[in-house]
Amino acid sequence: MNNFNHFQNLFEVIKDHELNYNSDTEIISIKTNDISKIENFITSATKINEGVEFSINNFDYLFFFDESDFCIKWKKWINSNKDVAILNLRSKSKFYQKTDNIFYENFIKKNSFYFKNAITYNDFINFFILKSNEENNKFQFVDNFDTNSRKLFFTSSKEPGKLVLSYPSELPNFDDNIDYFIVLDNLKNSFEPINKYLPLFIKNEIFKYFDDKNDTNGFVTLFEKLKEILNLADKNYQIYLHDLSLDKIKSDYKEYKQKYFASQNDILSKITTQVIALPISIAASAFSLYNLKGDIFPTLIVIFGLISYIIYVTFIVSIYFGDILTLNIMAQKDYKILKNHPFFIENTDELTYFNEIKDNIFDRLKSLKIGLNIFTFIMWISSICLVIYSLKMLSITINNLILPFLIVAFLFCLIYVRFLNKLELKNE
Template sequence: MKTDSILFHKTFLKLIAPINKINIVDGTIEINTKPNLLEQLRNIDLEIEDLGESLRIISKSLPFKFFQSKEEFQTNFNFKDEDNILIFNNGIAISKIGKDVFIDFEKSESFYFKNILSYKALISFLKEKESEEENGFQFTDYMNLDLGKVTFIKETGNSRLKIKYEEKFPNFNDQINYSLKFDKFVKCFKGNDKYFTRFLKSSLIEYGNNIQEKNKLKNIFENLDLIINKANINFHVFLNDLSIEKFKKDYDELKSKYFKELSDILSKITQKIIALPIGISASLFAIERIKDNHDFLFFLLIIITATSILLSFIINSNLKDLSYLNEIFQMDFKQIKGNGFFKKIDSEFYYFKKIKEKFDSRVKFYFYISKIFYLVMNIGNSYLIIYIILNLELIADNGLIIISIVMGAIIIYFYSRLDKVPDFK
């Protein structure tokens, strides 16, 4: 047989494309004749039978298999993976030479042939797995290639999946390489752990039974990666003796507890924030009303100073509670993260990661709010204290400056003693 090339595809198609009647039957391609066509076909080393009004090309003299349409090609299961192919589909030439694909004789990244070959390989592979393995496990329980039927039965329970597939290749998105998913599926049977294929079978049955569309095998082929991932999760749940749903439920309860405690702390902070402007306004109003009564001003001075000190201790206490709550939460999260299941199946850890991110952002927000409140409250109260001292005329102006500096230093010192914002990692 002569060497195939895209130039040969182009030459051959140029000769027969104008012909309006082409019949492919019994290993021959019969075409209407026209002047010089016989000679031209023989010039490219094809075996031709001259029938007078028509010519018959012997298909085996072609270095490729020829089809008049995609539909004709996709109903043919008799080609081999290594066969070169030329399809003349609605005026468009689709060529396969080795592993290369050409559309109208230009090299293409289309996965048209690769996907169909992989789908064909999947059918053959499932048929192979109808045989019982040494450990008694049988992946495919029944398969009839002539009838296009395949059955999978779950080892535990009564669940089963029956599939009827058409005796033609489905249409796939030729921009997606489904062969990668099929290769990954085949590798699942080559691993050392034979138990995994049992989980793979269960995952396939579960996925297939959830498909409503008619062509289930096509959908399964296109989504083999999802089936493998689900099997992988279930397999590692089994290895780690873990129920992921129960784990999430328990964690939800724990999460609710943590967020409730956060809300309680926020409620305390909010009450103080709301009361602050009211308290300062009331104090200013009282000072204006009793500024001539030095005894009351002195009493108000003591109350504001004591309140400021007390609230500062309460804020510090709230921050310590917040730090402790955060520390316990981070310890629980670290324990979950260290579970062997999540080390293997990182995607399932996403749910817990999002909860942590939300918790961390709230804790950080509460810390900043508390610290801002501490500064605003003490600066506001310091102003009131200085204003009262000024009205009492107890200290000269120079003394007020010194008191202001001392009070500022005290505020900054105790601010530095407050619990720091946690370093979230």
């Protein structure tokens, strides 16, 4: 019978009986009148007045009465190479096959890092003990580790100068859905020769993280928040390697944003001028046509003026479209240069600030282009209508105007596609 089956059968035998556990002697007393079944299964059981008792140390695996018992005596299991069981009659039993790394809860396999995190936490303690014993004249990561008082000491030349992190003797209650081994492995890799100065950045981030420089539970917090601290240290280390100032880049990029917005506001101001002038021009032309009453020569002058107006404004609008497209290309180019920098390739999350600015610039350019399109079509339609009205006043029938109208419409579509809206804005 393997350890798991033995624990499962033991659980079934004793689960319905009244139990009493003495944590000092590590003996379980079972109050029962039917002791034969228990004696047959637990050969080391001893008869007492009201039942039987047995020591939890007589199995091939380590046995703990409940999670509280395990958390107090967890080092006993760490120092062994045995499987472990937690009875936990009032909640959920736990069993862990150490060699196969298989966890059971209520005798069902489950993905949990409950016991594995206890091993990782012990390795975490040993890692800092090791670093405290390393001799380095230039840099000492851990200045002292007092295992008796369970205190870890860091010192720094900067204020406040000293950080003391403590931890309890009991095993803390870690999130068993998180595998802390991965983060600890990253910490160990940070001390490889290739990462020459990274440990210094890690030490600095540890100092920054703890406001309380004498945290009685700080070492446990360090274990739980190690991933966050390593990420901050690695980011600052990458900035150091690439000789960057992230704050300066953000400041410069903010100036880029202001430059683009100034250019956009300039375009918007010019469009606004045209928009204000449009109804005045159309109204003046319409009023002139109404007063001319079909006089040929003056009417032809108005028609010539309208056509000239259409050509001129279309030319100006094409310049505005070109400015919008140029701004879009410049903004994308500046962002790509930033995005392709080795630091931002390795730290993509740092691009969020710059990506928001780029998207904001793109949205404004897109809105400007939509507004320019609306203005262009209104100008074309209203001006063409006035030209048609002028021709009608010259006694030219509608039927005779259909072909010229279609030709003009075709030309406008061609001009719009080939010159005004020839390229779409890009946001990459």
